[in-house]
Amino acid sequence: MEIGLIGLPQVGKTTLFNLLTGASYPTGILGETKVHTGSAPVPDARVDFLAALYRPQKVTYARVNFKDIPGVDLRGGEKGAAVRFFEEVRGADALCCVVRAFTAAGVPTYFDALLPLREFQELYAEILLADIMLVERRLERIRSGKKVSKQAAAEVALLERCLAALNEERPLTEVTRTPEEEALFAGYGFLSLKPLLLAVNVDEDGLKGGYPQQEALLRYATERGIPVVEVAARIEAEIAELPPEDRVEFLDNLGLQEPGIARLARAAYRALGLISFFTVGEDEVKAWTVREGTVAKRAAGKVHSDIERGFIRAEVFAFDDLRQLGSPAKLREAGLLRLEGKDYVVRDGDVIHFRFKV
Numbered sequence: 600m601e602i603g604l605i606g607l608p609q610v611g612k613t614t615l616f617n618l619l620t621g622a623s624y625p626t627g628i629l630g631e632t633k634v635h636t637g638s639a640p641v642p643d644a645r646v647d648f649l650a651a652l653y654r655p656q657k658v659t660y661a662r663v664n665f666k667d668i669p670g671v672d673l674r675g676g677e678k679g680a681a682v683r684f685f686e687e688v689r690g691a692d693a694l695c696c697v698v699r700a701f702t703a704a705g706v707p708t709y710f711d712a713l714l715p716l717r718e719f720q721e722l723y724a725e726i727l728l729a730d731i732m733l734v735e736r737r738l739e740r741i742r743s744g745k746k747v748s749k750q751a752a753a754e755v756a757l758l759e760r761c762l763a764a765l766n767e768e769r770p771l772t773e774v775t776r777t778p779e780e781e782a783l784f785a786g787y788g789f790l791s792l793k794p795l796l797l798a799v800n801v802d803e804d805g806l807k808g809g810y811p812q813q814e815a816l817l818r819y820a821t822e823r824g825i826p827v828v829e830v831a832a833r834i835e836a837e838i839a840e841l842p843p844e845d846r847v848e849f850l851d852n853l854g855l856q857e858p859g860i861a862r863l864a865r866a867a868y869r870a871l872g873l874i875s876f877f878t879v880g881e882d883e884v885k886a887w888t889v890r891e892g893t894v895a896k897r898a899a900g901k902v903h904s905d906i907e908r909g910f911i912r913a914e915v916f917a918f919d920d921l922r923q924l925g926s927p928a929k930l931r932e933a934g935l936l937r938l939e940g941k942d943y944v945v946r947d948g949d950v951i952h953f954r955f956k957v
């Protein structure tokens with residue numbers, strides 16, 4: 600599960616990537632060509648709560664992978680200039696577009712002024728254009744083929760519907776498809792089919808008092824169902840250098856309860872359709888990642904293949920019930936401890952103990 604970070608050059612993608620993954624790649628490189636990959640913990644207050652309760656030796660958060668690619672430079676002017684940059688994120692499961700809403704004297708701006716909405720619109724247009732080019736290429740290939748099979752005809756009809764949507768500036772998520780068409784879709788790596796989120800990289804002023812185009816940007820994203828996370832990458836990087844006990848105070852001064860990258864990591868996790876269940880004990884409290892809709896037996900397989908094979912029952916309670924009542928014993932008294940079978944659909948926040956025999 601990987602999120603591709605995309606954006607114009609010098610908007611703070613690598614700074615954000617470093618913050619998320621704990622890496623320390625150089626930032627501020629003009630004409631950057633390197634691609635970085637790494638994984639980021641998904642901060643979760645529920646895990647913290649469980650850790651405080653069970654006092655385990657080890658605490659493990661969920662993780663998501665990020666890929667940081669060179670900034671898309673559109674100033675060459677040729678049509679579809681972004682496509683070659685986007686090739687790096689063809690295989691990503693979701694995209695996070697980073698836009699610049701910070702001022703910094705030494706960092707060249709892409710436009711004459713700070714225009715985060717315009718950045719996003721231009722990038723979004725490039726995403727749609729990249730898909731248009733892909734559809735057109737595929738249509739051409741099918742049409743130039745000699746045999747016209749039934750499947751090819753079905754594919755042409757689908758691709759034409761795609762083209763119509765894209766030309767109306769609608770992403771491919773809005774094209775309705777039958778299950779058969781869904782299968783045809785799978786192999787293409789269309790960009791506008793991927794969940795998209797928007798990270799706005801702000802400075803301290805932006806955090807406290809807003810930034811240019813803020814309202815219009817938020818409206819534009821909301822209208823399209825695109826989640827927005829505002830982060831202050833540079834300041835957060837500075838705060839991350841401080842000893843942990845000082846961090847809270849600095850975040851507090853900025854009016855933040857937690858770092859923006861925590862929100863970003865969680866938004867990415869959600870955009871990927873992922874949920875967490877927890878296992879608890881004296882040795883480890885751990886968040887496990889499954890897709891929404893995963894059944895108990897499959898979830899057990901995440902923990903160990905033996906547990907999936909020898910699955911008997913899942914003992915389940917909801918994290919929120921535990922937080923309310925305070926202890927597993929009280930949950931039992933209240934009848935909130937459930938025994939579930941192999942087809943139980945795991946919910947986000949379930950605390951599970953698997954019973955199995957080998």
Ligand SMILES: Nc1nc2c(ncn2[C@@H]2O[C@H](COP(=O)(O)OP(=O)(O)O)[C@@H](O)[C@H]2O)c(=O)[nH]1
Nearest residue numbers: 608609610611612613614626627701703832833
């Ligand atoms: N003042 C300020 N500078 C930032 C911020 N984020 C990134 N920068 C600086 O902007 C430059 C470009 O950052 P980088 O992460 O390399 O951007 P990328 O090209 O999008 O990967 C670097 O000099 C960063 O230190 C921010 O939030 N505030």
Ligand SMILES: [Mg+2]
Nearest residue numbers: 612613631669
């Ligand atoms: Mg970079």
